[in-house]
Amino acid sequence: xxxxxxxxxxxxxxxxxxxxxxxxxxxxxxxxxxxxxxxxxxxxxxxxxxxxxxxxxxxxxxxxxxxxxxxxxxxxxxxxxxxxxxxxxxxxxxxxxxxxxxxxxxxxxxxxxxxxxxxxxxxxxxxxxxxxxxxxxxxxxxxxxxxxxxxxxxxxxxxxxxxxxxxxxxxxxxxxxxxxxxxxxxxxxxxxxxxxxxxxxxxxxxxxxxxxxxxxxxxxxxxxxxxxxxxxxxxxxxxxxxxxxxxxxxxxxxxxx
Amino acid sequence: xxxxxxxxxxxxxxxxxxxxxxxxxxxxxxxxxxxxxxxxxxxxxxxxxxxxxxxxxxxxxxxxxxxxxxxxxxxxxxxxxxxxxxxxxxxxxxxxxxxxxxxxxxxxxxxxxxxxxxxxxxxxxxxxxxxxxxxxxxxxxxxxxxxxxxxxxxxxxxxxxxxxxxxxxxxxxxxxxxxxxxxxxxxxxxxxxxxxxxxxxxxxxxxxxxxxxxxxxxxxxxxxxxxxxxxxxxxxxxxxxxxxxxxxxxxxxxxxxxxxxxxxxxxxxxxxxxxxxxxxxxxxxxxxxxxxxxxxxxxxxxxxxxxxxx
Ligand SMILES: Nc1ncnc2c1ncn2[C@@H]1O[C@H](COP(=O)(O)OP(=O)(O)OP(=O)(O)O)[C@@H](O)[C@H]1O
Ligand SMILES: [Mg+2]
Ligand SMILES: [Zn+2]
Numbered sequence: 001x002x003x004x005x006x007x008x009x010x011x012x013x014x015x016x017x018x019x020x021x022x023x024x025x026x027x028x029x030x031x032x033x034x035x036x037x038x039x040x041x042x043x044x045x046x047x048x049x050x051x052x053x054x055x056x057x058x059x060x061x062x063x064x065x066x067x068x069x070x071x072x073x074x075x076x077x078x079x080x081x082x083x084x085x086x087x088x089x090x091x092x093x094x095x096x097x098x099x100x101x102x103x104x105x106x107x108x109x110x111x112x113x114x115x116x117x118x119x120x121x122x123x124x125x126x127x128x129x130x131x132x133x134x135x136x137x138x139x140x141x142x143x144x145x146x147x148x149x150x151x152x153x154x155x156x157x158x159x160x161x162x163x164x165x166x167x168x169x170x171x172x173x174x175x176x177x178x179x180x181x182x183x184x185x186x187x188x189x190x191x192x193x194x195x196x197x198x199x200x201x202x203x204x205x206x207x208x209x210x211x212x213x214x215x216x217x218x219x220x221x222x223x224x225x226x227x228x229x230x231x232x233x234x235x236x237x238x239x240x241x242x243x244x245x246x247x248x249x250x251x252x253x254x255x256x257x
Numbered sequence: 258x259x260x261x262x263x264x265x266x267x268x269x270x271x272x273x274x275x276x277x278x279x280x281x282x283x284x285x286x287x288x289x290x291x292x293x294x295x296x297x298x299x300x301x302x303x304x305x306x307x308x309x310x311x312x313x314x315x316x317x318x319x320x321x322x323x324x325x326x327x328x329x330x331x332x333x334x335x336x337x338x339x340x341x342x343x344x345x346x347x348x349x350x351x352x353x354x355x356x357x358x359x360x361x362x363x364x365x366x367x368x369x370x371x372x373x374x375x376x377x378x379x380x381x382x383x384x385x386x387x388x389x390x391x392x393x394x395x396x397x398x399x400x401x402x403x404x405x406x407x408x409x410x411x412x413x414x415x416x417x418x419x420x421x422x423x424x425x426x427x428x429x430x431x432x433x434x435x436x437x438x439x440x441x442x443x444x445x446x447x448x449x450x451x452x453x454x455x456x457x458x459x460x461x462x463x464x465x466x467x468x469x470x471x472x473x474x475x476x477x478x479x480x481x482x483x484x485x486x487x488x489x490x491x492x493x494x495x496x497x498x499x500x501x502x503x504x505x506x507x508x509x510x511x512x513x514x515x516x517x518x519x520x521x522x523x524x525x526x527x528x529x530x531x532x533x534x535x536x537x538x539x540x541x542x543x544x545x546x547x548x549x550x551x552x553x554x555x556x557x558x559x560x561x562x563x564x565x566x567x
Contacts, residue, residue: 080429102437109441116440117433123443123509145444 003065005030005171005203011050011060014227020046021057022227030170033197033204035214035235037250038224044207047224048173051205052092053082064089067170087114091164095176097156100163101148107134107159108144114167133162137192154185158192165196171203178213190216211254215239223247285373292339293371298322302340302495306486309497314459315427316410321493331364331389333488334406337495338387341402341486342368347375349383354391354532354549361389378552390453392474394531394553397483399500405468407489410496412456412466432464435507443512452517458505459498467504473516473532478504521546526557 004027011024020043028034036044049055051062053074062074066089074082086092094100101110108130112120120126131141137158139151148156157177164172177193178186190213197204197217208214214221214235221238223231223246231244242248290296298320305319324332342348348368352361356378364387365376377383380395387404397403413423416434426432435456442450449455455472459465467478468487478485478498485498498504508514519533524545531553533546548554 079425083429083431105437106441106444108444109437112440113433113437116436117431121436121510123440124511126440127444 002030004028005032006051006062006064006205008051008062009060011047011057011062013046013050013055013057019043019227021050021060024060024224024227024229026051026222026229028171028203028205030203031201032220033202033206033218035218035221036205036207036224037209037211037214037221039250040209042224043227044224045175046227048092048175048205048207052090052173053077053086054092064171084118087117088167089170091167091169091172093157093160093164093172093174093177095179097148097153097160100160101156103147103149106145106147107139107151110148110159110163111166114163118167129166130162133166134159136196137162138188152185153181154189157181157189161193161196165200165202168200169202171205173205175207176209177206178208178210186210186213193217211239211251223250286370289371291344291372292342293324293367294322294336294339298336299340302336305495306337306340306497309486309495310484310499312463313498313502314457314463314465314496316494316496318493319495321490324490325367329408329491330360331387331406332490333492333495334387334389334404334490335364335367335488336490337404337486337488338368338385339372341404342372342374342385344373346372346384347377347382349377349380349386349552350388351386351391351393351550351552352389354393354534355551357551379556380550380552390469390471391532391549392470392477394528394548394550395556396477397481399482401483403481403483403485405470405485405487407466407468407487407494408491409454410466410487410489410492410494412454412464427463430462432458435464436509439507439509439512443509449508449512449514455514456507458507460502461505464507465496465498465504471517471532472506472514473518475504475506475514476516480504519546523548523554523557526554526561528554528557 007027009025011021013021024047036047038044050057056075064072064074066072108127111130111133112126115126115129130144134141134144139155139158148159151159178189181189194217206217218235220233221235222229225246231238231247238247239251242251292299302319305317309317322336324335326332348365350361350365352358355361368374369376380393383401385402385404386393389406411423413426413435416438417423439449452472453469454466455475457465457467457475457478467475480501480503482500484500487496506514521533522529523531523533525547528548531548531550534549535544536547537544
C-alpha cells in the first residue's frame with residue numbers, strides 16, 4: 001500500500017478549559033474521501049484548520065507527502081512554502097461561501113485568482129479556464145462577469161468549488177459544504193462533488209453533519225465527540241455496525257428522523 | 258550610493274551659507290539648521306533611505322516629523338529632500354509638471370531659505386527634483402535625484418484593507434490579488450482602467466505604488482539613471498529605486514501595458530511626445546492641449562521662436 005498523503009498524530013488543542021482536540025490521529029490516502037462527523041462543538045472545524053496549517057496545535061504533528069515524494073511537517077514549514085501548498089496542492093471549501101469567495105470580484109476573477117497567484121499571466125487563458133470551470137460546476141458561463149452576491153446560495157457554493165479546484169489540488173478540505181442549503185440543492189451539490197472527486201482523483205477530508213452525505217461520498221469515516229475520535233472505519237461498516245455507543249446513538253437518531 | 262551625500266557634521270553644513278549659489282533669494286535664514294530638520298532627524302532619514310535603496314521598492318517605516326506644512330502638501334517628499342540636500346545642490350520643484358504653481362513655488366522658496374540652495378526650473382540643471390504627480394519629460398541622468406511626494410505608499414490598500422495582511426503579501430511576494438484587479442478591469446472595461454499610480458514591480462520583487470504620476474510616466478522609471486526616492490509623510494514610509502533598476506508596469510501577456518496620452522500635439526510647442534493637460538480657453542467649450550511639463554514646453558518654444566507660439 002502506498003504511504004498516506006497526509007498523516008496526523010497526537011493532535012491536541014484546547015480553548016481555555018475546552019479540549020477542542022484531544023490526541024487525534026488521522027491518515028488519508030491518495031484518492032480517498034474521508035468524512036468527519038460529530039455533534040456541534042465536537043472539534044471538526046478545529047481539526048480541519050489544524051490539518052490544513054491554518055491553526056497550530058499545542059501538541060502533535062501533521063505530515064504531508066508532496067508529489068515529488070518529499071515529506072513536510074506542515075507546522076514547521078515556512079509561511080511562504082505553506083501558502084504555496086495551500087493554493088496549489090491543497091484547497092479549502094468553507095461552509096459559508098462568504099469565507100471562501102471574494103464577493104466584490106466577478107465569478108471569473110474568483111476562479112482566476114488562484115491561477116494568477118501561482119503565476120498565470122495570460123488573460124485569455126485565465127478567462128478560458130474560468131469559463132471551463134463554470135461549466136463544470138453547472139453555472140451558465142454567461143454569468144462569468146457577474147458578482148457572487150447576485151448568485152443563489154447553491155451557485156455560490158459551486159463557484160467556491162470551481163475556484164478551489166481550478167489549480168487541480170490533490171487534497172481538498174471541505175467544511176460542511178452543503179450546510180445552510182435546502183435539501184434539493186444539497187443533493188445536486190453532493191452529486192457534483194462526487195463526480196468531480198471521481199474525475200480528478202481528489203483526496204477529500206469532508207466535515208459534515210449529514211450522515212447521508214457521508215454514506216454517499218466517503219470511503220472511510222471518523223466519528224468525533226468532545227475533541228476525540230471515538231470511532232473510525234469504512235463508511236458502510238461504521239454506519240451499519242457501529243461499535244461505540246455514541247455512534248450507535250448518532251446512527252439511530254438519523255434513521256429515526 | 259554616491260548620489261546621497263553622506264551625513265556631514267552640523268558645523269560643516271552650518272559653515273556653508275547661501276553664498277553666491279542662491280538664485281537671488283537671500284542666503285539661508287538664521288536660526289534654522291540646514292534643511293530645517295535637525296541633524297539627528299536627517300541622520301535617521303538617511304539611514305532609512307540607505308535601507309530603502311538596499312531593498313528596491315520595499316517600504317521602510319520612518320519617524321516622520323512635523324513640518325511647517327499640513328500632510329497632503331508633500332511633507333514626506335520635503336523631509337526626504339531636506340535629508341539629502343546640501344549647499345552645492347540645485348533644486349527644482351514641480352507640481353503636476355509645473356514649476357510655477359503656488360505649492361511648487363512655496364516649497365522651492367522654503368528650501369532656498371532654510372538650506373540656502375540655488376533653485377532652478379531647468380530639469381537639466383537640477384541636482385535634486387522634488388515632484389508631485391509627474392516625471393519631467395527631459396530624461397534624467399546619473400547623479401540626479403528625483404524625490405516623489407507620496408500620499409499613499411501601499412499599492413494594495415484598496416484591495417486588502419488589513420495592514421498586517423498587506424505586509425505578509427509583500428513579504429511573500431504574493432501579488433496575485435493585484436492581477437485579479439487588472440483582470441476585473443479588462444473584463445469590465447476591455448482594458449486596465451488605471452491612469453494614475455499604476456502599480457509596478459521593482460527589480461522583479463516588490464510591488465510598488467509610483468505615487469499618482471500618470472501611467473504615461475511609468476516607462477521613465479525603468480532603468481532610470483537617476484536615483485528615485487519616495488516619501489510618504491502621513492503614512493510614515495520611505496522607499497526607493499536605485500539607478501538602472503528594472504521597473505515593470507503590471508500587465509498580462511495578451512494585454513500589454515500601454516501608457517496613455519491624449520492624441521494631440523501641444524498647442525504651444527507642437528510636441529507630439531509629451532504628456533498633455535487639457536486647458537479650457539473660454540466659456541464656449543473651447544479647449545487646447547498643452548504640455549504639462551512647463552520647462553520642457555518653454556525650452557522647445559525658445560528653440561523654435563517663430564513656430565506655434567501664441
Ligand atoms: N476561537 C475559539 N475560541 C474559543 N473556543 C473555540 C474557538 N473555536 C472553537 N472553540 C471551541 O472549541 C470546540 C470545538 O469547536 P469546533 O468549531 O471545532 O466544532 P465543530 O465540530 O466544528 O462544531 P460545528 O458542528 O458547530 O461547526 C467548541 O467547544 C468551540 O466552542
Ligand atoms: Mg464547524
Ligand atoms: Zn508644449
